[in-house]
Amino acid sequence: MRRIEPFFPLSHGIPRVDDRRIISGIVYVIKHGLMWRDAPKGYGPHKTIYNRFVRWSRLGVFNRIFAELAGAAGAPDRIMIDATHLKAHRTASSLPKRGALSRCIGRTKGGLNSKLHTVCDGQGRPIVMLLTEGQMSDHKGAVLLFSRLPQAKELLADKGYDSDWFRHALASRGITPCIPPTANRKVQHAYDKQLYRQRHKIENLFARLKDWRRIATRYDRCAHIFMSAITIAATFCFWL
Structure with a gap:
């Protein structure tokens, strides 16, 4: 306290x-x-x-x-990026939208949901989080988060982040990407498979956040209210 x-x-x-x-x-x-x-x-x-x-x-x-608490830990040597869907309950999306701000609720094959894009350190602790509509791709979320990435040596991500732009942008900042290439690539980029096994930590992060019932299912209509609930859960799980 x-x-x-x-x-x-x-x-x-x-x-x-x-x-x-x-x-x-x-x-x-x-x-x-x-x-x-x-x-x-x-x-x-x-x-x-x-x-x-x-x-x-x-x-x-x-x-x-x-x-503040996440920034106090300092710049990590290794970071990971990924995203997860958070299902929107009917109470969050039933009424017509009012105001200019987005609710960050979109429609996918799984129904109405939001998407949480997260960057964590090598220990699986969240550093940067972004809430968007559910239909936004992982790569577009990475573009929005790129300017807020900490200065690290390595970045781990799955195939959803395999793009020439993202690889070149990371290289320009001195960050080595550890991203498996997609199957349809003409040039298959090499990556450290042993290091890539550490990516389970960001999946564990999402699992811990979704243990909080109002995070796994979104009941709040306003995006900033729901994002506050997410930051409370992340703070108490990882930074206190």
Whole structure:
């Protein structure tokens, strides 16, 4: 609590409910996939928990906590990149879209879903995350994340990231790609098969995040609210 407390807004006027209790209630609801009104009474009024979660999400509090704690670990020597689908519940996509901001919900063969693009370090801890529509390809997500990649020596990725542009862009930054080539390539690029076995760590990362019920299934309509839930799960699983 001492590590994340400096990121919370200061209270004005009447002292607010204990932040530790509210954060515990938010974590409990997200992890167990409850409706906010079903939060245990020991965490206080459910409206207080929900309102605090939404207010701090709009202020970017949880995103800053994740970015600060992940950045404090320093630049890793090895990074990995991958993406996973998160199924959108009907409560997240039933009402018409309002406002200019995207909900980051798209339609694929598996139905309505969002896609989480993630870069992690060699230990399988998330460093950078991006939420997009479900139909966006892994390669397009890598293009959006490229400017935020840390300066590492190696990058591990699957065949979905095998493109000349991505390989040349990594080489221009001094990052060695460890990416298996697709079968239809005329020139089959060599890669370190022994090193590639370490890529299971990013798959384990997604598995741990999806253990949190409100991450595996998206119930939140607003993209920034859902992204806050993801950053809370990532922070508590890997950085605290």
